[in-house]
Amino acid sequence: MYTIKSYVFPESLEEADELLQRDCRNNAILGGCCWLKLGRRRIRSAIDLSKLGLDQIEVRDGFLELGACVTLRQLETNPHVTARFDGILGRSVSHIVGVQFRNCATVGGSVFSRFGFSDLTCALLALDTTVVLQRGGELPLAEFLASPIAFNDILLKVRIRDDGRHAAYESVRRSTTDFPTLAVAVSCLEGRWKVSVGARPARAVLSDDAARCLESGEGPAAAGAAAANELVYGSDLRAGGDYRKKLAAVLVRRAAQTCMERENKG
Numbered sequence: 001m002y003t004i005k006s007y008v009f010p011e012s013l014e015e016a017d018e019l020l021q022r023d024c025r026n027n028a029i030l031g032g033c034c035w036l037k038l039g040r041r042r043i044r045s046a047i048d049l050s051k052l053g054l055d056q057i058e059v060r061d062g063f064l065e066l067g068a069c070v071t072l073r074q075l076e077t078n079p080h081v082t083a084r085f086d087g088i089l090g091r092s093v094s095h096i097v098g099v100q101f102r103n104c105a106t107v108g109g110s111v112f113s114r115f116g117f118s119d120l121t122c123a124l125l126a127l128d129t130t131v132v133l134q135r136g137g138e139l140p141l142a143e144f145l146a147s148p149i150a151f152n153d154i155l156l157k158v159r160i161r162d163d164g165r166h167a168a169y170e171s172v173r174r175s176t177t178d179f180p181t182l183a184v185a186v187s188c189l190e191g192r193w194k195v196s197v198g199a200r201p202a203r204a205v206l207s208d209d210a211a212r213c214l215e216s217g218e219g220p221a222a223a224g225a226a227a228a229n230e231l232v233y234g235s236d237l238r239a240g241g242d243y244r245k246k247l248a249a250v251l252v253r254r255a256a257q258t259c260m261e262r263e264n265k266g
């Protein structure tokens with residue numbers, strides 16, 4: 001549980017930024033508060049972004065843009081999102097806890113936190129995705145995920161190139177709503193592939209070797225074996241590293257096969 005001394009609704013991004021900079025160790029940007037509730041933080045100023053119009057999903061200038069306050073449930077129900085990338089964004093979050101939870105948890109809180117287990121991050125990484133930060137500007141998601149968390153910044157939105165690529169998502173969970181034991185997303189655009197593997201249990205990363213296998217026509221099984229061999233798989237209470245490695249081979253193969261079939265159908 002957390003405690004909050006003062007709860008603030010900034011009227012502009014500049015005001016939100018200024019409030020955060022006053023004491024970024026003790027002040028906090030609020031997403032849906034689902035994760036914050038699990039901690040024991042004493043928040044001096046809780047900065048609620050809900051008056052800043054960041055709950056919008058827009059298709060603009062060739063990009064699908066997801067504001068930081070967009071909820072996970074919106075990814076499952078918004079027609080702009082479900083109609084693109086074979087609906088993998090909505091599908092990737094559909095096993096997270098339950099609908100009421102997904103009506104609260106946000107894109108901003110999920111991406112900014114860089115959770116290793118994040119289904120959404122894994123799916124976004126297989127697309128052409130950038131994040132837009134108040135201070136850090138716009139940078140590719142892969143670069144953002146590889147950098148340490150800057151607690152003095154605010155994630156404003158996620159931008160995905162609306163390039164019509166096909167995609168597929170697969171995860172394995174010990175029970176339906178558990179955290180993923182392993183997650184995989186694959187996409188293909190004009191013969192160029194991206195293969196993302198998350199919940200290793202470390203953060204999602206791309207497997208370049210798996211992508212190369214698919215680009216050179218070696219097929220889904222070879223891509224699965226390549227992702228299993230290239231990436232590092234660790235152990236935690238959900239699974240051992242060896243098991244995750246075996247899962248990676250299977251899930252990458254399945255996702256690549258599905259993506260290929262979608263690509264062939266057009």
Ligand SMILES: Cc1cc2nc3c(=O)[nH]c(=O)nc-3n(C[C@H](O)[C@H](O)[C@H](O)COP(=O)(O)OP(=O)(O)OC[C@H]3O[C@@H](n4cnc5c(N)ncnc54)[C@H](O)[C@@H]3O)c2cc1C
Pocket residue numbers: 028029030031032033034035036037038068095096097104105106107108109110111112113117118119120153154155156177178179180
């Ligand atoms: C019980 C439980 C089960 C879960 N299971 C899964 C699962 O299976 N798969 C999965 O992918 N995820 C899972 N999650 C994570 C969940 O999907 C969200 O990613 C998580 O709750 C964070 O989103 P939030 O909006 O609640 O963020 P919050 O809890 O509000 O914030 C989390 C952190 O991010 C910061 N923050 C929030 N928004 C911003 C912003 N715009 N800019 C900068 N900093 C920001 C906050 O200050 C805080 O430090 C689970 C979470 C819980 C609590």
